[in-house]
Amino acid sequence: xxxxxxxxxxxxxxxxxxxxxxxxxxxxxxxxxxxxxxxxxxxxxxxxxxxxxxxxxxxxxxxxxxxxxxxxxxxxxxxxxxxxxxxxxxxxxxxxxxxxxxxxxxxxxxxxxxxxxxxxxxxxxxxxxxxxxxxxxxxxxxxxxxxxxxxxxxxxxxxxxxxxxxxxxxxxxxxxxxxxxxxxxxxxxxxxxxxxxxxxxxxxxxxxxxxxxxxxxxxxxxxxxxxxxxxxxxxxxxxxxxxxxxxxxxxxxxxxxxxxxxxxxxxxxxxxxxxxxxxxxxxxxxxxxxxxxxxxxxxxxxxxxxxx
Amino acid sequence: xxxxxxxxxxxxxxxxxxxxxxxxxxxxxxxxxxxxxxxxxxxxxxxxxxxxxxxxxxxxxxxxxxxxxxxxxxxxxxxxxxxxxxxxxxxxxxxxxxxxxxxxxxxxxxxxxxxxxxxxxxxxxxxxxxxxxxxxxxxxxxxxxxxxxxxxxxxxxxxxxxxxxxxxxxxxxxxxxxxxxxxxxxxxxxxxxxxxxxxxxxxxxxxxxxxxxxxxxxxxxxxxxxxxxxxxxxxxxxxxxxxxxx
Numbered sequence: 001x002x003x004x005x006x007x008x009x010x011x012x013x014x015x016x017x018x019x020x021x022x023x024x025x026x027x028x029x030x031x032x033x034x035x036x037x038x039x040x041x042x043x044x045x046x047x048x049x050x051x052x053x054x055x056x057x058x059x060x061x062x063x064x065x066x067x068x069x070x071x072x073x074x075x076x077x078x079x080x081x082x083x084x085x086x087x088x089x090x091x092x093x094x095x096x097x098x099x100x101x102x103x104x105x106x107x108x109x110x111x112x113x114x115x116x117x118x119x120x121x122x123x124x125x126x127x128x129x130x131x132x133x134x135x136x137x138x139x140x141x142x143x144x145x146x147x148x149x150x151x152x153x154x155x156x157x158x159x160x161x162x163x164x165x166x167x168x169x170x171x172x173x174x175x176x177x178x179x180x181x182x183x184x185x186x187x188x189x190x191x192x193x194x195x196x197x198x199x200x201x202x203x204x205x206x207x208x209x210x211x212x213x214x215x216x217x218x219x220x221x222x223x224x225x226x227x228x229x230x231x232x233x234x235x236x237x238x239x240x241x242x243x244x245x246x247x248x249x250x251x252x253x254x255x256x257x258x259x260x261x262x263x264x265x266x267x268x269x270x271x272x273x274x275x276x277x278x279x280x281x282x283x284x285x286x287x288x289x290x291x292x293x294x295x296x297x298x299x300x301x302x303x304x305x306x307x308x
Numbered sequence: 309x310x311x312x313x314x315x316x317x318x319x320x321x322x323x324x325x326x327x328x329x330x331x332x333x334x335x336x337x338x339x340x341x342x343x344x345x346x347x348x349x350x351x352x353x354x355x356x357x358x359x360x361x362x363x364x365x366x367x368x369x370x371x372x373x374x375x376x377x378x379x380x381x382x383x384x385x386x387x388x389x390x391x392x393x394x395x396x397x398x399x400x401x402x403x404x405x406x407x408x409x410x411x412x413x414x415x416x417x418x419x420x421x422x423x424x425x426x427x428x429x430x431x432x433x434x435x436x437x438x439x440x441x442x443x444x445x446x447x448x449x450x451x452x453x454x455x456x457x458x459x460x461x462x463x464x465x466x467x468x469x470x471x472x473x474x475x476x477x478x479x480x481x482x483x484x485x486x487x488x489x490x491x492x493x494x495x496x497x498x499x500x501x502x503x504x505x506x507x508x509x510x511x512x513x514x515x516x517x518x519x520x521x522x523x524x525x526x527x528x529x530x531x532x533x534x535x536x537x538x539x540x541x542x543x544x545x546x547x548x549x550x551x552x553x554x
Contacts, residue, residue, distance in 0.1 A: 053395050056552045079397040085395065089387045094323065102316065
């Protein structure tokens with residue numbers, strides 16, 4: 001992929017706070033679609049988002065969003081963005097409805113009333129729309145955050161820890177809205193989180209940050225294959241018989257059975273692919289499943305940033 | 309569109325910062341500043357009494373103004389509201405100026421009328437020239453206080469530190485300079501009343517003291533205006549061009 005195909009690019013961006021190096025030559029690339037931006041606490045995710053929004057100035061390097069410089073053209077960028085920050089700093093004395101009215105006015109949203117009502121219903125805040133924000137639970141505030149980020153039909157939505165403090169049902173609803181917005185309106189998302197299980201359900205691209213540096217980024221399927229650790233899953237009519245045979249094979253590193261399913265880690269994938277069907281055939285076993293196990297996001301993360 | 313957005317931001321600022329407890333605090337502080345003088349005695353119908361009682365008005369109005377501006381500028385940076393606002397398509401200049409305009413209008417709208425009431429209750433002509441001069445003196449003090457509060461807020465980004473620093477700086481300065489000095493709040497009022505009383509009415513409201521010169525009076529007026537302009541322009545440039553919001 002060339003840099004032109006990405007909507008967000010950072011080119012060797014570094015950011016220092018005094019002597020503390022928060023970003024170390026960060027090269028983040030975000031394509032269209034839903035991107036997961038993953039890293040442990042303090043890895044530099046929020047700092048990177050601050051730079052993309054023009055809230056922070058890079059110490060060195062250049063960051064662009066939609067091809068515009070993030071510091072000098074920040075206003076133009078923000079006209080096309082929706083943002084949900086990790087912090088909860090919405091005015092406590094406002095109601096959700098009043099807050100969204102102010103935000104809609106700032107963005108110049110046409111048919112604002114309709115849009116606000118639709119957003120309030122979408123994020124399940126309709127019944128609480130007139131109550132002061134200070135009476136909301138943490139989950140309700142996150143949902144209000146999503147509503148205000150989406151109110152202007154933005155091209156790109158940046159979500160910083162969107163599902164923190166939300167119960168499982170709320171999380172599912174949240175992710176459902178993100179998926180739907182992407183599918184129906186073509187809205188792109190950059191989701192910064194450390195809750196990896198959420199990303200697996202929605203993301204098409206993953207960028208992993210550690211100690212202020214991108215340690216891996218690619219389409220999630222490519223990463224899953226790359227970090228599969230050559231582990232295969234086999235289901236046959238008599239797993240015990242096949243396992244006994246496989247244990248002595250040269251290409252085999254490790255083999256075990258879990259719930260009548262055979263798992264194999266191999267050191268020669270080509271030989272494994274050709275030999276296993278033959279062995280199963282010789283043993284007259286029915287080969288029901290024979291596939292490479294793709295790495296989960298947890299595994300990918302553990303092998304890239306997690307082990308550092 | 310830009311004007312519409314500016315007014316919208318002013319409304320936002322007022323709705324956010326003028327919730328009932330805070331508004332009640334501001335109005336109460338203004339009323340207390342006025343009423344507290346009547347514990348000292350009946351109306352004197354003299355500018356000297358207005359001058360001496362103005363110390364309380366300046367003290368309380370500076371406290372409330374400093375707290376109000378520091379809460380809005382440093383407080384909103386500290387709480388993260390500024391970060392959220394600057395993630396919307398709002399120019400930094402719009403945010404800074406709309407905030408300032410809204411807050412200054414509120415403070416002026418509360419303190420200046422209450423001061424007029426104070427003057428009237430004190431037995432003086434509420435809209436005479438000398439009263440307008442007294443109001444001007446109060447306005448200068450409000451300008452000085454809010455510019456100091458905004459300037460300190462930009463540096464410290466902490467609400468509590470900004471309030472304390474503003475109050476200590478202004479009151480410390482007034483205490484060190486004394487109530488007759490051209491650079492102190494009361495000294496400024498003294499120079500205004502004494503100079504214009506002599507020039508326009510051929511009377512010296514503070515008869516026992518020397519007359520004051522035009523230059524001294526000019527200096528008394530110009531210093532807070534210059535400080536105001538320097539601090540507000542400096543804060544504006546810093547906020548719009550250099551400040552990072554973390």
